[in-house]
Amino acid sequence: xxxxxxxxxxxxxxxxxxxxxxxxxxxxxxxxxxxxxxxxxxxxxxxxxxxxxxxxxxxxxxxxxxxxxxxxxxxxxxxxxxxxxxxxxxxxxxxxxxxxxxxxxxxxxxxxxxxxxxxxxxxxxxxxxxxxxxxxxxxxxxxxxxxxxxxxxxxxxxxxxxxxxxxxxxxxx
Amino acid sequence: xxxxxxxxxxxxxxxxxxxxxxxxxxxxxxxxxxxxxxxxxxxxxxxxxxxxxxxxxxxxxxxxxxxxxxxxxxxxxxxxxxxxxxxxxxxxxxxxxxxxxxxxxxxxxxxxxxxxxxxxxxxxxxxxxxxxxxxxxxxxxxxxxxxxxxxxxxxxxxxxxxxxxxxxxxxxx
Numbered sequence: 001x002x003x004x005x006x007x008x009x010x011x012x013x014x015x016x017x018x019x020x021x022x023x024x025x026x027x028x029x030x031x032x033x034x035x036x037x038x039x040x041x042x043x044x045x046x047x048x049x050x051x052x053x054x055x056x057x058x059x060x061x062x063x064x065x066x067x068x069x070x071x072x073x074x075x076x077x078x079x080x081x082x083x084x085x086x087x088x089x090x091x092x093x094x095x096x097x098x099x100x101x102x103x104x105x106x107x108x109x110x111x112x113x114x115x116x117x118x119x120x121x122x123x124x125x126x127x128x129x130x131x132x133x134x135x136x137x138x139x140x141x142x143x144x145x146x147x148x149x150x151x152x153x154x155x156x157x158x159x160x161x162x163x164x165x166x167x168x169x170x171x172x173x
Numbered sequence: 174x175x176x177x178x179x180x181x182x183x184x185x186x187x188x189x190x191x192x193x194x195x196x197x198x199x200x201x202x203x204x205x206x207x208x209x210x211x212x213x214x215x216x217x218x219x220x221x222x223x224x225x226x227x228x229x230x231x232x233x234x235x236x237x238x239x240x241x242x243x244x245x246x247x248x249x250x251x252x253x254x255x256x257x258x259x260x261x262x263x264x265x266x267x268x269x270x271x272x273x274x275x276x277x278x279x280x281x282x283x284x285x286x287x288x289x290x291x292x293x294x295x296x297x298x299x300x301x302x303x304x305x306x307x308x309x310x311x312x313x314x315x316x317x318x319x320x321x322x323x324x325x326x327x328x329x330x331x332x333x334x335x336x337x338x339x340x341x342x343x344x345x346x
Contacts, residue, residue, distance in 0.1 A: 015265075015266070024275060054318075081264050081265065084261060084264050085261050085262060085264055085265050086261070086262055087261055087319055088257055088258050088259070088261005088262055088263075088264075088319075089261055089262065090261075090323065091254050091257050091258055091260060091261075091319060091322040091323060092188075092254065092258050093188070094304075098323065101319075101323055102323045102324050104325060105320055105324065106324065106327065108312045109320075120238065126339065126340055127339075128336055128339075128340070132290055132333070132336055133336070135317065135328055135333050136313060136317075136333060136336060136337050136340070138316060138320060139313045139315070139316025139317045139319075139333070140312045140313060140316060140321065141316070142312070142315070142316040142319055143311060143312025143313060143314070143315040143316035144308065146260055146261075146264060146274075146312075146315055147278055147282075147308055147311060147312065149264040150263065150264060150271065150274055151275050151276045151279065151280060154216060154279065154282075155308055160305070160308050160309060162310070163301055163305055163306070163309060164309050166301075167299055167301070167309070167340050167341065168300065168340065
């Protein structure tokens with residue numbers, strides 16, 4: 001996993017080949033193919049590995065920790081770029097990462113609805129339910145990443161995300 | 174352009190080949206390559222063409238028209254899928270669509286800041302300036318598209334976007 005991430009960080013998603021990863025870990029390409037039959041399968045494994053590291057114990061995540069996570073993400077463009085590029089490809093028919101992302105987003109929306117419920121109860125100050133606010137929270141996280149990756153000088157992802165949290169929390173409908 | 178969009182709609186971005194587009198318009202692949210040297214160049218041309226059709230005269234766009242545009246987008250998954258897949262790829266180093274998207278987002282943020290200024294003046298009800306709210310508006314538009322493309326049964330893109338407009342407008346800080 002670490003070798004794969006290093007190769008992706010150096011060459012980008014399009015440039016990262018299974019051959020380069022195999023060389024880095026001292027396997028033949030045949031040997032690597034035994035574990036990961038395709039480049040996409042390897043990338044999905046890297047993403048699942050990232051999820052495992054980023055995961056917080058249920059009930060421990062809070063909105064302010066989410067803001068800190070965005071700040072942390074702004075310091076690791078390589079994995080965010082990999083994630084964003086693969087999310088983009090995943091919406092095409094039959095993509096090997098599609099099931100991973102569909103399942104992941106279902107879980108992330110549910111987890112964030114719980115975070116919002118812990119913070120605000122069954123209604124946010126705006127009147128939105130946690131379940132209706134959660135997809136917006138996910139959309140802002142993903143959407144800001146694209147704008148930031150394309151133009152890091154113009155887009156301050158962390159402070160824009162804090163602006164959104166202010167919108168969510170201060171609204172009085 | 175129309176032939177390219179048809180082929181993309183039928184086969185998805187990954188499946189759309191220059192050969193298939195050439196066949197559709199009755200050109201040799203060599204003849205098509207004269208106009209579009211790569212598949213990405215053809216796709217960027219399709220996206221620019223879409224921008225031209227969707228563009229509203231300056232000063233005519235309003236937030237409620239933006240909500241209608243999201244409803245309209247929910248009826249044309251093919252072009253939204255193409256756009257989202259290409260946005261994803263564009264964040265990788267040296268991608269031929271990167272300049273298009275970087276430039277497009279600079280323009281879109283500026284245009285939406287003007288829309289917000291026309292609606293709310295120099296401060297939104299939340300206290301955000303139009304320039305700080307614009308990247309959030311763009312992020313929600315893009316981010317909801319990914320969730321909707323992955324799971325159209327679970328994500329109602331148009332009503333989620335209206336929820337976000339309510340957040341932007343009703344906030345009293």
